Amino acid sequence: xxxxxxxxxxxxxxxxxxxxxxxxxxxxxxxxxxxxxxxxxxxxxxxxxxxxxxxxxxxxxxxxxxxxxxxxxxxxxxxxxxxxxxxxxxxxxxxxxxxxxxxxxxxxxxxxxxxxxxxxxxxxxxxxxxxxxxxxxxxxxxxxxxxxxxxxxxxxxxxxxxxxxxxxxxxxxxxxxxxxxxxxxxxxxxxxxxxxxxxxxxxxxxxxxxxxxxxxxxxxxxxxxxxxxxxxxxxxxxxxxxxxxxxxxxxxxxxxxxxxxxxxxxxxxxxxxxxxxxxxxxxxxxxxxxxxxxxxxxxxxxxxxxxxx
Ligand code: RIB
Ligand code: NA
Numbered sequence: 387x388x389x390x391x392x393x394x395x396x397x398x399x400x401x402x403x404x405x406x407x408x409x410x411x412x413x414x415x416x417x418x419x420x421x422x423x424x425x426x427x428x429x430x431x432x433x434x435x436x437x438x439x440x441x442x443x444x445x446x447x448x449x450x451x452x453x454x455x456x457x458x459x460x461x462x463x464x465x466x467x468x469x470x471x472x473x474x475x476x477x478x479x480x481x482x483x484x485x486x487x488x489x490x491x492x493x494x495x496x497x498x499x500x501x502x503x504x505x506x507x508x509x510x511x512x513x514x515x516x517x518x519x520x521x522x523x524x525x526x527x528x529x530x531x532x533x534x535x536x537x538x539x540x541x542x543x544x545x546x547x548x549x550x551x552x553x554x555x556x557x558x559x560x561x562x563x564x565x566x567x568x569x570x571x572x573x574x575x576x577x578x579x580x581x582x583x584x585x586x587x588x589x590x591x592x593x594x595x596x597x598x599x600x601x602x603x604x605x606x607x608x609x610x611x612x613x614x615x616x617x618x619x620x621x622x623x624x625x626x627x628x629x630x631x632x633x634x635x636x637x638x639x640x641x642x643x644x645x646x647x648x649x650x651x652x653x654x655x656x657x658x659x660x661x662x663x664x665x666x667x668x669x670x671x672x673x674x675x676x677x678x679x680x681x682x683x684x685x686x687x688x689x690x691x692x693x694x695x
Pocket of ligand 1: 427
């Protein structure tokens with residue numbers, strides 16, 4: 387079977403508490419709501435691409451536990467192939483503890499668990515599927531070595547790569563940049579990667595040029611409500627793509643919604659410019675921030691404004 391968008395990445399069970407604000411060190415505060423959801427950056431991106439209408443496969447590892455069982459069912463419910471989803475008895479399904487404040491901002495701790503055991507055996511198994519794919523997406527919630535190997539394999543098969551360096555590390559292996567057709571991060575990830583402050587659109591333009599200089603085909607730095615900045619090796623003048631103003635309820639996973647939508651458009655509308663890809667992905671992510679939760683807030687193709695269909 388052929389899959390157009392393949393994600394090699396993470397699954398997490400999101401344990402979400404909504405509170406008026408994020409607690410300080412040593413402090414206990416009352417929250418007003420708790421829920422459990424399906425998350426993990428890799429799976430989130432895959433679910434968003436699938437809801438846009440992409441034929442997707444997820445390559446990941448969950449635990450042999452109830453969270454892992456439920457997650458596999460969640461992939462099926464979203465029409466995502468689980469041929470490359472493995473279950474291990476050696477670690478628990480990844481978990482994310484998330485606190486969301488009243489303005490929709492969050493703080494997250496992930497315990498990757500089974501995600502870290504995704505490795506060579508699973509990559510070998512998915513080679514056939516990858517060789518026919520249009521787009522591969524990777525992040526950093528699995529072993530970085532596994533992400534690198536997946537990106538290298540995609541290059542060999544001329545599959546377009548989207549790399550999302552999240553969560554970011556200051557000493558990212560230089561090979562990641564060279565293996566990224568699109569290197570897509572948010573402002574705080576760019577700060578960690580480069581060790582400089584990214585507060586304005588102008589800052590984002592500067593850091594995106596530096597990231598491009600490390601060997602990426604193109605770079606997108608997302609800026610939340612300020613939209614994003616894009617540039618490419620062919621056109622290295624940073625362009626700001628603004629968003630329309632929305633009232634945000636929960637921004638958790640909005641970046642993943644952006645990347646999943648980006649992968650969909652890249653796979654099925656390959657002639658769109660980088661600016662137009664980013665503009666469309668902005669609209670999709672903008673819908674997600676207006677609803678509670680991560681995947682629960684991701685739009686389906688039928689929810690999109692007419693101009694995006
Ligand atoms: O990007 C949002 C995601 O980050 C959450 O779903 C959580 O699982 C963490 O991985
Ligand atoms: Na949301």
